[in-house]
Amino acid sequence: MESLHIEDKNILQLRRDIKGSLIRNLGIKDVHSISAVNLETIKEIIDLYDFYVLNNYVKNNIQDGIKVSLSRRMTSAGGKTIFMKKKNSREFEIRISLTILQEYINSNYKGKICGVEGNDVIDGLMLIMEHELCHVLEFSAYGTSNCKGRRFKAMAWKLFRHGASTHEVFSEKHSKNESNIRVGQQVVFIYKGKSYSGVVAGINKRATVMVKDPKGQYKDKKGNTFNKWYVPLTMLKGEGK
Structure with missing residues (x-):
């Protein structure tokens, strides 16, 4: 040793x-x-x-x-x-x-x-x-x-x-204690150098963010299509901040 x-x-x-x-x-x-x-x-x-x-x-x-x-x-x-x-x-x-x-x-x-x-x-x-x-x-x-x-x-x-x-x-613990993100909020985040914008649909250990995408798997009543992202809260910022 x-x-x-x-x-x-x-x-x-x-x-x-x-x-x-x-x-x-x-x-x-x-x-x-x-x-x-x-x-x-x-x-x-x-x-x-x-x-x-x-x-x-x-x-x-x-x-x-x-x-x-x-x-x-x-x-x-x-x-x-x-x-x-x-x-x-x-x-x-x-x-x-x-x-x-x-x-x-x-x-x-x-x-x-x-x-x-x-x-x-x-x-x-x-x-x-x-x-x-x-x-x-x-x-x-x-x-x-x-x-x-x-x-x-x-x-x-x-x-x-x-x-x-x-x-x-x-860590998730840090995320929960430090975040001010709320369900329904418009947010932005960066993944592999690219910026994404979406709406927070739920918060558990991570935020579920619905991001508009022409090839998305999810569709709303207006026909807009989205992809679902699971994003650590520490990565999210309110849009415009």
């Missing part, structure tokens, strides 16, 4: 190398699509980080490897590491939130993850995985892990130059 260390000048290059290998190995075509986030991608990220950064620590010290899973129910954290210690074995699982990563895409990659900016969903997933791999290392070495603790923060900085121990992407 103590031998694991990445020089400050190398971490950016290492991320580029890992990302390049990941895209080539899996034939990823669209780094802005949530479809790029799947179990195969996560497993490949673990193997690449283990080789490039962790000196095969996972391979040599975690006999059964790390299980991976995806969740649409996690809305406050981008990832979660589950550690179970049994009589004769230890189990590790990393769970990734598709909901948070979709918000990251929808926000056009606003907000830092662990204090680091990203440019696409692969960057976001890699940064979350760096954080979760620190949990795996701490659980493996000490039996407990706390990302608010000094030991974890020191490890995250030493390995990945993480300047924060949280995933600062937009």
Whole structure:
């Protein structure tokens, strides 16, 4: 554990190398699509980080490897590491939130993850995985892990130059507390550099926004056609504001 260390000048290059290998190995075509986030991608990220950064620590010290899973129910954290210690074995699982990563895409990659900016969903997933791999290392070495603790923060900085121990992407909780958007309101939002205008038809965890579109699937009594968008409240602005 103590031998694991990445020089400050190398971490950016290492991320580029890992990302390049990941895209080539899996034939990823669209780094802005949530479809790029799947179990195969996560497993490949673990193997690449283990080789490039962790000196095969996972391979040599975690006999059964790390299980991976995806969740649409996690809305406050981008990832979660589950550690179970049994009589004769230890189990590790990393769970990734598709909901948070979709918000990251929808926000056009606003907000830092662990204090680091990203440019696409692969960057976001890699940064979350760096954080979760620190949990795996701490659980493996000490039996407990706390990302608010000094030991974890020191490890995250030493390995990945993480300047924060949280995933600062937009969360539903933040959206609900901060938004003044109301049903029936005319709003605008930007997605992948393009501006859209519509009317808020409902608000739950996200706002349902009806956007006029000649090829839309929904039609009103006047014959206007619309597409339905589910948009994080933090992305919406009242039209004219």
